[in-house]
Amino acid sequence: MNPYDQFPTTEADWRLRVFDSLSFPTLVLTPDRSIIAANTKFHERNGTTPEKILGKRCKDIFNSDTNLNHLVCQGASCPLTRVLELKKPQSVIQQSKDRQGNDLWEERFFSPILGENNEVRYIMESLRDITSVKKLEKKYSDVRELIDKVVQSSVSAIMAADRKGEIILMNSAAEKLFGYSVVDANKVNIEDFYPPGVAREIMKRLRDENIGEKGKLPITQVNVITKEGEKIPVEMTAAIIYEEDREAATAAIFNDLREKQAVQKKLEEAESQLYQSEKLASLGRLAAGVAHEINNPLTSILLYGNLMREKLEADHPLEKNLNYILEDAERCKEIVKNLLAYSRQTRPSKDIFYLNNLISESLRLIRDQKLFMNVTIVKRLAPEQILINADKNQLCQVLINLIINAIDAMDGKGTLTLRTYRDRQKSKAYIEVEDTGTGISQENLSKVFDPFFTTKEVGKGTGLGLSMAYGILEENHGKISIAKTDQTGTVILLELPEEQVTDSFQFMSIG
Ligand SMILES: Nc1ncnc2c1ncn2[C@@H]1O[C@H](COP(=O)(O)OP(=O)(O)OP(=O)(O)O)[C@@H](O)[C@H]1O
Ligand SMILES: [Mg+2]
Numbered sequence: 479m480n481p482y483d484q485f486p487t488t489e490a491d492w493r494l495r496v497f498d499s500l501s502f503p504t505l506v507l508t509p510d511r512s513i514i515a516a517n518t519k520f521h522e523r524n525g526t527t528p529e530k531i532l533g534k535r536c537k538d539i540f541n542s543d544t545n546l547n548h549l550v551c552q553g554a555s556c557p558l559t560r561v562l563e564l565k566k567p568q569s570v571i572q573q574s575k576d577r578q579g580n581d582l583w584e585e586r587f588f589s590p591i592l593g594e595n596n597e598v599r600y601i602m603e604s605l606r607d608i609t610s611v612k613k614l615e616k617k618y619s620d621v622r623e624l625i626d627k628v629v630q631s632s633v634s635a636i637m638a639a640d641r642k643g644e645i646i647l648m649n650s651a652a653e654k655l656f657g658y659s660v661v662d663a664n665k666v667n668i669e670d671f672y673p674p675g676v677a678r679e680i681m682k683r684l685r686d687e688n689i690g691e692k693g694k695l696p697i698t699q700v701n702v703i704t705k706e707g708e709k710i711p712v713e714m715t716a717a718i719i720y721e722e723d724r725e726a727a728t729a730a731i732f733n734d735l736r737e738k739q740a741v742q743k744k745l746e747e748a749e750s751q752l753y754q755s756e757k758l759a760s761l762g763r764l765a766a767g768v769a770h771e772i773n774n775p776l777t778s779i780l781l782y783g784n785l786m787r788e789k790l791e792a793d794h795p796l797e798k799n800l801n802y803i804l805e806d807a808e809r810c811k812e813i814v815k816n817l818l819a820y821s822r823q824t825r826p827s828k829d830i831f832y833l834n835n836l837i838s839e840s841l842r843l844i845r846d847q848k849l850f851m852n853v854t855i856v857k858r859l860a861p862e863q864i865l866i867n868a869d870k871n872q873l874c875q876v877l878i879n880l881i882i883n884a885i886d887a888m889d890g891k892g893t894l895t896l897r898t899y900r901d902r903q904k905s906k907a908y909i910e911v912e913d914t915g916t917g918i919s920q921e922n923l924s925k926v927f928d929p930f931f932t933t934k935e936v937g938k939g940t941g942l943g944l945s946m947a948y949g950i951l952e953e954n955h956g957k958i959s960i961a962k963t964d965q966t967g968t969v970i971l972l973e974l975p976e977e978q979v980t981d982s983f984q985f986m987s988i989g
Contacts, residue, residue: 504604506591509562511535514600523605525577561588562598571608583612635712638719638729643668643677646727655712655734657705668728671702673709684718684728693718695730702732711735754927755952761929762949769817776814779807816942817929826869826953830977833864833898833907840877841896849882852891860898864907865977868954873974876950876958879943880911880970886934887915887968900976909972910961917963926960 497504503520505513513531521527531539557568567589576582584605591600629636635652639645645663653659656671669677680700683689690696695716701709716730783804790797837859844850866873884894892914900907918926925931927948932941944958951958951972961971 500604502604502606504602505536507536507558507601507603509558509598509601511537511558513539520605557586557588558601561590561601565590565592565596565598581609581613582607583609632731635732635734636729637668637671637732638727639668640727641725647729652732655704655710655732656702657708662705673701673703676700680716680730681728684716693720699735711739750924754924757928761945765817765929769814772810773814776807776810780804780811783807813940813942816940816946826872826950828867829870830865830867831870833866833909833974834859836866836870836873836877837896837898837909839870840874840881843874844878844881849885849890853885853888854893856893856895858895858897860900862900864898864900865979866907866974867977868956868974869950872950873954876947876972877909877911879947880972883943883970884911884913884915884968886939887917888913889915892967905976905978907974907976909974910969911972912967912969914967917965917968918960923960923963927958 497515498517500517501519503523504517505520506515507513512533512535514533516526516528516531557570560566560568567587569585569587571583571585574582574584585608587602587604587606589602589604590598591602593599629647629649632649633651635655636647636649637645637652637656638647645660645666645668648656648658648660648663653663656663658666671677672680680695680698683698684693684695686692695714697713697715699711699713702712702714703709711734712732713735714730714732716728718725719727719729783800787797787800787804790800837857841855881894881896888894893912895910895912897910897912898908922931922933927944928941929945930941931945932939934941947958951974954974956972956974959971959973960968962969
């Protein structure tokens, strides 16, 4: 009869019953490794019966064909040997497969049962299934590995610091942005990554419940400082990492704004250029309309005025007045001509000439040479000849205006520097007109190319010079811009396409 069918009556029976009811497969062995007892759970796990294993030595049945679910004999490093030596419990973790072939992780505990003289009389071995713990551990380490990979491969710079501000994490994008390697970064404090006071301000905001969520910093723009001391604008977010309500670390994500800002600036420049050309185009149409309307009456004023002068007797008292009328009418005609040039109503001719000749000719053409009396003219001309294919007369007009503007800005005394040079790769030729004058104020900078904008007194300037130059340069596939202007002077830059030299030029006469 099965002894377990009876309810235990003695304490010894209870102990036996408890041993058998343990939910862990358990064996009792003698020091010479013979199995003297196994509980029901052990037989269930291994599909054995007491007859098959009792009295056998463990090494004979483990690893054998009976295949006790791969209970592996540890051979020389058998924990039983250590239990006998040290008289203390030992354990090993063993990986095997269960009967269905699934991964099985078990911890094997070996506990000594001591005799009266403190000698090891028996050893109890029990198996604890730790597969689910191991699976969780594996899952956790896989997730950690994945997070590591995500952090490392992120294009955003990611960094974390502990409570003392020491760097505990830095991904490769952060190494690149800040110029530190993780090893170097360990030697510096998080405060060194920002201009003075900024790290503290960030921490203050992080802890402020009124700014975003507590412990989180919404997207903020700041400057960071690299190892080399360079200031870089970034967009950042940060968060405090809490461990049971206690601040444990701070993590931050940074995105370099330099490229974005450069693109933004270019876009703004392009927009303002577009605005400027649209504005000039509509003003041009208006100017052309007005110029055409004025041209006819002006022609008849000049025609009849000249006829009248011819008819007047010499020294007629009205002759002087008539001359004033005719002179001013001539001036109006000049303005109308300029207006038409500005509005590109006159077609540019095509001349092939050397750039440096344009400079000398323009200087020669300035009628009032007295203007140059107190001005030092410095010519820094390209040593080589640069060929241009454009309307030479129109460009002379442009240069004369730029030179007169420069002299006006210097109030007749200072240094006027004329430069020519080329960019072979871009096939561009450049002229710079530099003065040591008073410069253009920020307020006027956007208006100087507008027709009729002038700061000069009435009768001295019509405000058409630069607007005309803008039109002429566009017509000749070039550009005019203000390269520099401040209290020390102004540099106006002209850019023109360079004519490519072909053999046929050798036989042409070049101006
Ligand atoms: N080199 C310069 N330095 C300082 N200010 C300048 C310079 N060139 C132009 N300006 C400013 O730009 C304004 C417009 O120049 P623009 O040549 O179009 O007209 P203007 O010289 O006033 O008249 P116009 O050329 O028709 O006789 C000038 O009145 C002056 O205020
Ligand atoms: Mg001018």
